[in-house]
Amino acid sequence: MDTPERHRPVNAPPDATDAPDAPDAPDAQGGDGLERMRRRGDEFLSAGDSAIEGVLSSDSVGFLKHVRQTGGQ
Amino acid sequence: MGVETEYALSGRYKNGAPVERGLILGGLMDRVRETRPSLRCGGGGGGVFLATGGRFYMDCGHPEYATPECADPWTAARYVRAGDKILTELGASLASRLEGEPELSFFRFQVDYDVPGTTWGCHESYLNRSAPNVLSGALLPHLASRILYAGAGGFNPLSEGIQYTISPRAWLLKHDISSDSTGNRGIVNTREESLAAPGWRRLHLLCGESLGSDVATVLRLGTTALVVVAAERGSLPIDEVALASPLDALRTFAADPSCTKTAPLAGGGSASALDIQWTYLRAIEASRLAGELPSWAGELCSLWRRVLSDFEDDPESLSRSLDWRVKADLTDRWLDRRLSEAGLDRAWVRGWTAILDTLRNRLRRTPFDGWGVRALFEARGEPALSALKPAVREAVRLGIAVDTLPLFLEIRRQLHEIDVHVGEIGRGIFDQMAQRGLLSGQLFGEEEVNRATHGPPTEGRARHRGEAVREMAAKGSDGCWADWTRVLDGQTQRTLSLHDPWLDAPVWKSLKDTETPSLARLRAQTVLGAFS
Incomplete structure (x- = not known):
């Protein structure tokens, strides 16, 4: 069976799953926790925007129909 | 426990023309036989068993992977992710061999929005000792409320408009309990097919959805397995959480991304999905103290508690880990921008x-x-x-x-x-963000997933099935086959029984000593198949 250590999120720093940083605790990069979370949130959203723009086709109807043809049960 | 995932697919040539579906499905089966150790499925089942102990096959026009049987939810979630990887590798291999090198894509997707009723399922199986109708009372409130963390997110397929929902599949379930797996589906499915020795049963659930978040998959499987165990031991306060109408409650919860709405309880009063989940968690933690649950229960309960607490104290954090929250954030933002323009x-x-x-x-x-x-x-x-x-x-x-x-x-x-x-596997929006480290619910590194694409879990009968597949494929597998309960070596006329789910050591027996009418029939089919 897997050990607990292997159940940590792959991108989590040590102990991040057990003891989240206090929101206002200074971090090693010189910012504060809230600022770091905000930056990460912005990065998440702008990455999502780019990813969506990158995948939307000019023919949604055709794309959805094409996928539908492999419909499940 | 184990998971079957049905994948949607798309295949397009560079000029936009679609690739004929049969070419993709047949090509994937050819590629899996040529690139991976495999044994064909016996007993009339299609597809092949792999050295993972899992099964790869085509079902109703789409590829499907059934994980090997796993002893804990982390292992099961890792094998789910491995199934994604196996399929994308086969797809890449096939695309490079097809004329024109079309782009083949595979998707974790739930329902067709234009033809309600068409779905891509993600079924779960849990080993247990009780009939489904005995467990259903304890399961229904859990299954109606676990969409809090196990919902895939999407849009209500029954609406002609735009209604975000935590669980698209919830709208296509028609009953609380049903034995039908394709049309009149229920929250609890009562189909009885144990695929194990007498005394063992397999609870087969088809109300779930395929997920990209590892944390969500672990919770979906782990909490449900614990509810099954606790229900069998009578350790759950079923009366406290019994819903007046589980199906109505499921839809109420599915329609409410704020997660605040309540549903009527059978005994009077009402409860939110979060209330119900807390009741289950507390009851199971109490029974854990009595040593009644699996060894992994403590760690699972900690994760469960943390996620339920986050719904109350830090819901924003969940929008970087749970599928339906990630999807809601991204589509909300896109929609607002589109409306603003x-x-x-x-x-x-x-x-x-x-x-x-x-x-x-x-x-x-x-x-x-x-x-x-x-x-x-x-x-x-x-x-x-x-x-x-x-x-x-x-x-x-x-x-x-x-x-x-x-x-x-x-x-x-x-x-x-x-x-x-x-939900596009590998290069879709969720997986892109996971690869960039922007999601916090991903538990497994590439190396761990890779291992699960090649070998079986270390516990139970899946290990012996996987090892047998590897050995027999290496020496040439003509006349050999596998299914969930046995492996047959037609060359040495021996069979390995896998009826014991917790089989510790493999015991190969001569077919002369184990022949039954059904096995003889299967063996005859195998011999005929070898020459066809």
Whole structure:
């Protein structure tokens, strides 16, 4: 069976799953926790925007129909 | 426990022409046989068993992977992710061999929005000792409320408008309990097929959805397995959480991304999905103290507690880990931007949604029942125009310009397309963000997933199936096959029984000593198959 250590999120720093940083605790990069979370949130959203723009086709109807043809049960 | 995932697919040549579906499905089976150790499925089942102990096959026009049986939810979630990887590798291998090198894509996707009823399932199996109808009372409130963390997110497939939902599949379930797996599906499925020795049973659930978040998959499987164990031991306060109507409650919870709505309880009063989940967790933690649960229960309960606490204290954190929260954030933001560009707002979306859903209900039992709204608007002639008049009057009453309907329908379709692309395996929106480290619910590194694409789990019968597949494929597998309960070596006339789910050591026996009428029939099929 897997050990607990292997159940940590792959991108989590040590102990991040057990003891989240206090929101206002200074971090090693010189910012504060809230600022770091905000930056990460912005990065998440702008990455999502780019990813969506990158995948939307000019023919949604055709794309959805094409996928539908492999419909499940 | 184990998971079966049905994948949607798309194949396009560079000029946009579609790849014929049979070419993809047949090609994937050819590639899996040529690139991976495998044994064909016996017993009339299609596809092959792999050295992972899992099964890869084609079902109803789509590829499907059933993980090997796993002893804990982390291992099971890792094998789910491995299934994604196996399929994408086969797809890449196939694409490079097809003329024109088309682009093949595979998706974790739940429901077809234009043809409600068409779904891609993600079924779960749990080993236990009790009949499904004995467990159903304890399971129903859990299954109705676990969508809090196990919902895939998407849009209500029964709405003609735009309604975000925590669980698209919830809307296509028709009963609390049912034995039907393709049409009249229930929250709890009562099909009995143990695939193990007498005394063992397999609870087979088909209300779940395929997920990209590892944390969500672990919780979905781990909490349900614990509920099954606790229910068998009578350790759950079923009366406290029994719902007046589980199906109605599921839909109430699915329609409420704020997660605050409550559903009536059978004994009076009401409870939110979060209330119900807390009740289960506390009851199971109490029974854990009595040493009644698996060794991994403590760690699972800690994760469960942390996620439920986050719903109360830090819900924002969940929008970076749970599928439905990630999807909600991304589609909300896209929709707001699209509306802003057009000088419109959410009231416009709510208005058209109400108008179109009212119209659809009004058209039931008329000649236009089931017509798509676009088809109705594009139809010529008095009957169609008459059918539309109430909708037009309602739009005017709400101050919505009727000529904005095409834009509404376009945005709706684009949201559905985004939903498909969020779940594209490997290069979709969710997986892109996971690869960039922007999601916090991903538990397994590439190396761990790779291992699960090649070898079996270390516990139980899946280990011996996987090892047998590897050994027999290496020496040439003519006349050999596997299924969930046995492996047959036609060359040495021996069979390995896998009826014991916790089989510790493999014992191969001569077919002469184990022959039964059904095995003889299967063996005859195998011999015939080898020469066909």
